[in-house]
Amino acid sequence: MPSGMKNWTYQDLIVAPSLLAADFGRVAEETSRAINSGGDWMHLDIMDGNFVDNISFGPAMVETVHATNDVFLDVHLMIQRPDHYLPRFVAAGADMITVHVEPEATHDVGATLAAIRAAGVKAGLALNPATEFESVVPFLDQIDMLLCMTVVPGFGGQSFMGDMMAKVERAAAIRAEKGLSYHIEVDGGVDPDTAPICRAAGANVLVAGSSTFKAADMKAAVSAIRGE
Numbered sequence: 001m002p003s004g005m006k007n008w009t010y011q012d013l014i015v016a017p018s019l020l021a022a023d024f025g026r027v028a029e030e031t032s033r034a035i036n037s038g039g040d041w042m043h044l045d046i047m048d049g050n051f052v053d054n055i056s057f058g059p060a061m062v063e064t065v066h067a068t069n070d071v072f073l074d075v076h077l078m079i080q081r082p083d084h085y086l087p088r089f090v091a092a093g094a095d096m097i098t099v100h101v102e103p104e105a106t107h108d109v110g111a112t113l114a115a116i117r118a119a120g121v122k123a124g125l126a127l128n129p130a131t132e133f134e135s136v137v138p139f140l141d142q143i144d145m146l147l148c149m150t151v152v153p154g155f156g157g158q159s160f161m162g163d164m165m166a167k168v169e170r171a172a173a174i175r176a177e178k179g180l181s182y183h184i185e186v187d188g189g190v191d192p193d194t195a196p197i198c199r200a201a202g203a204n205v206l207v208a209g210s211s212t213f214k215a216a217d218m219k220a221a222v223s224a225i226r227g228e
């Protein structure tokens, strides 16, 4: 079954290569390469130069990936006013849209999560390394995925912050206690050495940019991240 059609659950171990580390001149081919190497989802980082200190790409890139490959699109909005831009990412073909909980993202978090789901898209909520876990707790029953950043967002190729695993463990414990079903995603510095730490803590969606796209053998890298 094509990845974009499957009903993914938190019991699936999902590797999501991050397009940020791909060759932007060959986006369709790079996406196919990721899928053929065993990648389950494509992770697309949207950066606006305000919420984070980098500018990546926008809805047109999401649309290109959507039009050229049938893969689940995991769109991470590192932008201000995500509620304003939301319809454009929905129209572009996003399957999951993740927004940030920090006040600097300048939106009503609960209302944006509701709007994402009302648009028929899965809703994700992200928190930065410096953000206390408590800030996401009021929203846990409104989300399909919690994204625990394991680097300060903005750039690929940074070192994994292992102390974020306490948040992953907490998210998994609350999910079990409350009978919820959100995925737990980690993003930043995930590679064959750090992936086992993430999996052991309870993360099931592993975003990996540099360690997949820049590997000599992408298929071997994805397998190693999966723990095979």
Ligand SMILES: O=C(CO)[C@@H](O)[C@H](O)COP(=O)(O)O
Pocket (backbone or CB within 6 Å): 018, 020, 021, 043, 045, 076, 151, 152, 153, 154, 155, 156, 157, 158, 187, 188, 189, 190, 207, 208, 209, 210, 211
């Ligand atoms: O959101 C981000 C960076 O802000 C990530 O999705 C990066 O794309 C991950 O890159 P690596 O750390 O795996 O190279």
